[in-house]
Amino acid sequence: MSEMTVPGWPATHPARAIVDLAAIRHNVRTLGAAAPSSAVMAVVKADAYGHGLLPVATAALQAGATWLGVAQVAEALPLRAGLDATGVRPPILAWLFAPGADLAPAVAADIDLSASAPWAIEEIAAAARATGRTARVHLKVDTGMSRGGARPEAFGDLLDAAARARADGTIEVAGIWSHLACADEPDSPVTAQQVEVFTAALDQAGRAGIRPEVRHIAQSAGTLFHPAAHFDLVRPGIATYGLTPAPAVASSADLDLRPAMRVEARLTVVKTAPPGTGISYGHRARTTAETTLAVVPLGYADGLPRTASDAGPVSIAGRKLHVAGRICMDQMVVDVGPGSGVREGDLAVVFGAGDDGGPTADEWAEAAGTISYEIVSGIGARVPRVHVDTARPGREAAEA
Numbered sequence: 001m002s003e004m005t006v007p008g009w010p011a012t013h014p015a016r017a018i019v020d021l022a023a024i025r026h027n028v029r030t031l032g033a034a035a036p037s038s039a040v041m042a043v044v045k046a047d048a049y050g051h052g053l054l055p056v057a058t059a060a061l062q063a064g065a066t067w068l069g070v071a072q073v074a075e076a077l078p079l080r081a082g083l084d085a086t087g088v089r090p091p092i093l094a095w096l097f098a099p100g101a102d103l104a105p106a107v108a109a110d111i112d113l114s115a116s117a118p119w120a121i122e123e124i125a126a127a128a129r130a131t132g133r134t135a136r137v138h139l140k141v142d143t144g145m146s147r148g149g150a151r152p153e154a155f156g157d158l159l160d161a162a163a164r165a166r167a168d169g170t171i172e173v174a175g176i177w178s179h180l181a182c183a184d185e186p187d188s189p190v191t192a193q194q195v196e197v198f199t200a201a202l203d204q205a206g207r208a209g210i211r212p213e214v215r216h217i218a219q220s221a222g223t224l225f226h227p228a229a230h231f232d233l234v235r236p237g238i239a240t241y242g243l244t245p246a247p248a249v250a251s252s253a254d255l256d257l258r259p260a261m262r263v264e265a266r267l268t269v270v271k272t273a274p275p276g277t278g279i280s281y282g283h284r285a286r287t288t289a290e291t292t293l294a295v296v297p298l299g300y301a302d303g304l305p306r307t308a309s310d311a312g313p314v315s316i317a318g319r320k321l322h323v324a325g326r327i328c329m330d331q332m333v334v335d336v337g338p339g340s341g342v343r344e345g346d347l348a349v350v351f352g353a354g355d356d357g358g359p360t361a362d363e364w365a366e367a368a369g370t371i372s373y374e375i376v377s378g379i380g381a382r383v384p385r386v387h388v389d390t391a392r393p394g395r396e397a398a399e400a
């Protein structure tokens with residue numbers, strides 16, 4: 001995808017994130033094929049991992065995802081409203097709220113809610129009474145992540161609370177679910193142990209007369225590496241965006257995933273610097289010979305981690321270089337070498353699909369000592385998202 005093929009460079013912004021919806025659709029198909037007996041919930045929390053909530057959700061549904069998942073109710077409501085405007089009404093699960101949250105709008109909007117403890121069932125049931133509807137609940141069991149979910153010894157209490165609310169018609173149990181802690185390490189014994197604990201919890205629910213519509217535990221890594229964890233529904237997030245959940249195990253290309261986001265900027269300053277010139281705050285980098293310095297108008301306020309100073313890769317004029325010195329709030333400097341011919345306005349690619357030898361979100365993650373999830377979801381609101389569809393050039397291009 002060259003600059004010329006992408007319409008709508010935002011006139012007031014020196015940088016942009018291009019999101020290819022054809023890549024999203026391709027990845028959802030790949031994930032569907034990896035779990036052929038399960039439905040797919042595209043996880044679109046955190047503004048679809050920074051890719052833009054509604055365009056991504058719509059593309060995922062077009063490619064066969066039948067569920068959508070978000071963390072917070074505040075994410076679910078605009079998602080439901082946006083999809084209603086397009087005439088589609090998939091189930092949406094939201095799993096994160098604190099006691100006292102106003103759940104009535106979620107129940108009224110047909111948002112499935114997760115419960116890890118009896119208080120959550122009681123609050124969901126109260127919201128159901130307030131709206132005159134039956135709320136759809138997913139009971140979460142902690143099978144080993146030690147984050148959300150009732151521990152197995154407390155799951156009976158959760159089932160009892162659910163049975164009571166079901167008896168008075170305020171809730172129905174749509175799902176029983178959990179989350180895998182070590183699925184990105186295919187050899188870890190933890191995943192099989194978690195599946196065993198999950199299966200025992202499902203049996204326990206069955207004995208209590210609770211048989212949910214869907215049982216689900218697998219995120220991207222569970223979907224791609226652990227067929228025994230697929231159950232009725234898989235919940236891929238990062239792989240939907242074309243990024244591998246386990247870069248040490250398999251690359252995106254190995255997994256037939258296409259990174260959907262490309263972040264690029266136009267150089268704002270290009271200048272010659274003599275040998276011995278200190279670069280950026282603290283002069284952590286210094287030129288060793290006469291060279292050309294180029295300023296890329298993106299910084300840590302745009303989500304490029306300061307910990308990737310001196311290391312984050314950037315492609316300029318087809319050459320893969322790296323940040324020189326500290327990444328600043330809005331800018332970073334790249335030493336493009338002497339006589340490069342690089343000019344102000346030229347394109348710098350910060351990361352993209354990598355298929356042209358350019359930098360990737362995984363490389364930025366490595367440079368920053370983090371994971372690609374944090375790189376893409378951290379790209380700031382100041383960077384306009386431009387949605388394109390490489391399968392349908394010229395159509396569906398929109399700024400978000």
Ligand SMILES: Cc1ncc(COP(=O)(O)O)c(C=O)c1O
Nearest residue numbers: 043179219220221235236237238
């Ligand atoms: C409960 C839950 N399910 C699924 C996912 C998707 O995970 P991944 O992006 O690793 O596929 C997440 C994201 O962290 C999550 O919190």
